[in-house]
Amino acid sequence: MRDKCKLSICAIMRDEGCYLMEWLEFHKLVGVERFYLYNNNSVDNTTDIVIPYIQTGEVIFHDWPLHPGQIPAFEHCLKHYGRESEWIAFIDLDEFLFATEKNDVREVLEEFKDYPGVVVNWLCFGSSGHIKRPKGLQIENYTKRAPDNFQSHQVVKSIVRPEKTLGSAGTPHEFTYLDGLPVTESKQPLLGGSRTDISSTKKLRINHYKTRSQEDGDYKTRRGRPTTLQPRNPQLFKAYDRNDVEDLTIQRFLPQLKNALAERERVLNYELLLNQQYKTPNQLVFDYQKYDMIDSANNKLKRSFKQLQEIQKELDKSKSWLDHIEDNSLMV
CATH class of the missing domain: 1.20.58 (Methane Monooxygenase Hydroxylase; Chain G, domain 1)
Known part of the structure; x- marks a missing residue:
């Protein structure tokens, strides 16, 4: 067994090669030590990009042709790699997890070591007016998001303690636990579901680049959902392309990235x-x-x-x- 690390990420991905290196290097900056990546039928250069990270042991890589495959991938990760990490965050390639004020997510997680899991709210970023995919980094190109009261900001993703986690609760957002309940960043128990009553991102947050450019949004619609065999609603881009608030919080990491x-x-x-x-x-x-x-x-x-x-x-x-x-x- 590999040395136990403090924080890992598990994610399933498909054709994210153009964004993958940014996502990996960003999360390394904020304290992630290992990545469990499940490649879901990518036809781009994903494999070429990830090889050096596999060689260093930073990435554990699986070809994962199963579709829908996200929930089985999460279950596989918990079963086979759960003992290798104190915490595993289950997020997507269009999501950037970081501490709002501190530089290292692990430092914040120290406050929650007595709980089986911590849930983190989304902040949904729009296209910032980009029709075509722009050159450069996501965190630099997409700076405008939905307002604070946007309903989807109540959606959460989970960071779990594997030793206290039974498995997925059937969605990519929530898990079942051996004992106790996951908590929000204000240490309020989440009684069920994948939403909080009030969105809070004072300690931890996820920048969710759900739409990216119009070009990216169109491709995501054609690609379909990773959790079901159903296609995406073509109106999804319009619903999430909100650019009401300029939010540059993540850009303090830009020089290092x-x-x-x-x-x-x-x-x-x-x-x-x-x-x-x-x-x-x-x-x-x-x-x-x-x-x-x-x-x-x-x-x-x-x-x-x-x-x-x-x-x-x-x-x-x-x-x-x-x-x-x-x-x-x-x-x-």
Whole structure:
């Protein structure tokens, strides 16, 4: 069994490749140590993006073709990985969980260690007027949300203590527990259902980018629901495309997130370059000045470059030696 971590996330995903790295790196910033991801028939580049995270042990990855598959995925996660985490948050790829004032969600969860679960309210963000999918980050592009009294803000997602959790209650929002009830951030027991009477996001919140752009919304409608075999209502985008309030709370993480993503991109580019060089050992020239080499990544690349040069020299020597042997054998 892997080392027990404080906070993990379980999510099912489909064709979220263009948003996946942002989502992963953001949640790493706010204290998530491990991700249990269930790939539900993606046809984009999801697998390519997630491979480096699998290699580091940050992501546990399952191909999950079952449809509808969200509830079975959550059940599978609790059964097989429940003992590996003190807390598991069950959210989606269009949801960003964070502490409203503190930087680390784990610090807030310390207040709730005597409860089997904590529920967190949504805040639903609209398209911010984007018709086409804009370049850049979600948390930078989508800054406007529905008003505080928007009815869907009463919807919750759950962060559960697996050791005290029996399983899903049949929806992606709520769970059943061995003993006791989950509580809101104000420590009020949630008596049932997936909604609170009053939305509260003073300690914890989920920015729910439910619509994203019109282009994204149209695709989500065609894709259908992850929990049923029913298609989505085509009017869903219009109902949730509310842009009444500008909310920049999450953007305090933006500088760190951009740095993390830039570093991840550099490492990926170096690894791709090295792989290319291994495949074409006769083409070992590339311009170091073209890249912003930093610290260990720079040293690693230079060492590998030198090693490849030595290998090339040895290959040339071996080829020369074999040619010599072959010539002599022909002379005999």
